[in-house]
Amino acid sequence: MIEIILILLAPFVGGLLYGFERIVRARMQNRQGPPLLQPFYDMFKLMDKQALMIHPYHTLLGILHFLTLWIVVALVICGANLLYIVFLHLFSSLLLVVAGYSVRSIYSHLGANRELLSIVAYEPLLIALSVAFFILYGSFDIEVIRENKSALLELFPLFLAFLLLLPIKLKKSPFDAAEAHQEIVGGVEIEYSGIFFEFLYMAKWLEYIFVYLLLFLFAGDSLLMASILGVIVFLGINLVDNATARVRIDHLLAIVMGIGLTLAVLNLIGLSYV
Amino acid sequence: MFKKFRKKSPWILHYNAGSCNGCDIEILACLSPKYDLERFGVINTGNPKQSDIFLVTGPVTMRSRERLVELYTQMPEPKVVIAVGSCTCTGGVFRDMYNVEDGIDRYIPVDVYIPGCAASPELIIDGVVKALDILEKKTKEREKPFRLFKDFTLKDGIVSRRESALRIGDDDAKD
Ligand code: SF4
Numbered sequence: 001m002i003e004i005i006l007i008l009l010a011p012f013v014g015g016l017l018y019g020f021e022r023i024v025r026a027r028m029q030n031r032q033g034p035p036l037l038q039p040f041y042d043m044f045k046l047m048d049k050q051a052l053m054i055h056p057y058h059t060l061l062g063i064l065h066f067l068t069l070w071i072v073v074a075l076v077i078c079g080a081n082l083l084y085i086v087f088l089h090l091f092s093s094l095l096l097v098v099a100g101y102s103v104r105s106i107y108s109h110l111g112a113n114r115e116l117l118s119i120v121a122y123e124p125l126l127i128a129l130s131v132a133f134f135i136l137y138g139s140f141d142i143e144v145i146r147e148n149k150s151a152l153l154e155l156f157p158l159f160l161a162f163l164l165l166l167p168i169k170l171k172k173s174p175f176d177a178a179e180a181h182q183e184i185v186g187g188v189e190i191e192y193s194g195i196f197f198e199f200l201y202m203a204k205w206l207e208y209i210f211v212y213l214l215l216f217l218f219a220g221d222s223l224l225m226a227s228i229l230g231v232i233v234f235l236g237i238n239l240v241d242n243a244t245a246r247v248r249i250d251h252l253l254a255i256v257m258g259i260g261l262t263l264a265v266l267n268l269i270g271l272s273y274v
Numbered sequence: 275m276f277k278k279f280r281k282k283s284p285w286i287l288h289y290n291a292g293s294c295n296g297c298d299i300e301i302l303a304c305l306s307p308k309y310d311l312e313r314f315g316v317i318n319t320g321n322p323k324q325s326d327i328f329l330v331t332g333p334v335t336m337r338s339r340e341r342l343v344e345l346y347t348q349m350p351e352p353k354v355v356i357a358v359g360s361c362t363c364t365g366g367v368f369r370d371m372y373n374v375e376d377g378i379d380r381y382i383p384v385d386v387y388i389p390g391c392a393a394s395p396e397l398i399i400d401g402v403v404k405a406l407d408i409l410e411k412k413t414k415e416r417e418k419p420f421r422l423f424k425d426f427t428l429k430d431g432i433v434s435r436r437e438s439a440l441r442i443g444d445d446d447a448k449d
Pocket residue numbers: 293294295296297298331332333358359360361362366367390391392393
């Protein structure tokens with residue numbers, strides 16, 4: 001029962017989180033920032049706008065991206081198989097990439113290229129994460145992970161690698177080259193407007209929920225630790241976002257593949273042989 | 275039903291139609307910590323398809339006018355146009371020069387004029403707030419630019435730049 005309520009509420013919680021984050025970011029810059037409900041105001045405004053459609057499949061792919069992401073979040077909440085979830089999430093990102101390639105705007109193509117490259121960068125980390133949990137507990141099920149106590153110490157290098165992955169998924173600098181609001185005008189989002197952009201906007205909120213739920217896996221069964229991790233990571237990410245500039249996509253690939261993958265592989269080797 | 279939310283989340287598209295950059299700097303100053311336009315929910319999007327307010331600076335040079343009209347036609351309704359700076363309203367210091375058109379209202383309908391060379395951030399904020407009142411009253415009927423660059427008979431009045439480009443510098447038009 002509680003799961004169903006959580007699943008239905010997920011986009012709204014994501015929206016609140018997004019609004020709260022905008023306030024935190026503004027306060028860090030010594031500004032007042034928008035109201036907490038700003039994402040929902042944006043949402044209602046977008047519903048009221050005239051919607052321009054490029055072609056039906058493009059819009060459909062955007063909506064499907066949102067729906068599959070919602071299913072991913074639902075599966076995480078229900079405690080399903082982590083490996084399935086990682087691949088379903090990959091599928092959901094790929095839908096957006098295909099949508100990006102399906103229109104003629106060069107910015108959309110550029111955005112889709114960069115999105116693909118960043119998927120190449122972070123996907124091995126997610127898989128390494130599930131494999132590490134499998135080595136520890138002998139099961140990919142999130143339910144099992146949640147029943148055991150925190151594995152943060154055993155998985156510390158992977159946790160560091162996961163921190164590298166966060167800004168990519170949340171579209172934060174230094175790793176937001178895929179979306180790059182100034183240079184390529186939002187990349188794949190560029191051709192969406194009105195209520196159809198709405199779905200991508202909400203998908204972004206779901207992405208927040210997904211990433212933080214994955215983060216909570218490191219805390220195991222301890223709620224206290226999950227909240228501490230959540231708060232620290234939340235503040236840290238925003239601080240880094242405010243303090244750094246965007247890196248180029250090839251540097252992103254080099255950094256995340258170089259540092260993140262090394263850490264992840266070392267951790268896996270350590271887990272299986274030590 | 276959702277009309278009152280228009281006021282709460284205006285997304286801005288900023289276009290420089292050949293200005294001296296004085297007014298652009300003032301617009302950026304509005305978004306900076308001191309004036310903080312974001313507290314009204316303003317985002318500087320840079321994508322015409324997702325924005326509500328078109329902030330234009332500059333007197334419309336010959337080079338920039340097709341882009342101006344094109345950006346304007348790409349914005350979905352309802353939308354408002356704000357002319358920031360004297361040169362955008364009337365031509366200002368550039369008036370009657372050979373390479374500029376005097377003001378953007380020769381090409382697209384303007385809702386709010388903000389005078390000043392350069393317009394101060396306070397004035398720009400006042401102008402944006404004024405524009406929000408206008409935005410709330412607008413209907414979703416399609417507004418058209420006054421002039422386009424082709425003798426079109428197209429119903430929606432939208433034409434791609436590639437088709438119209440040859441027509442612009444009349445002398446060396448190739449067709
Ligand atoms: S109004 Fe003055 S300061 Fe502003 S863009 Fe025009 S010339 Fe520059």
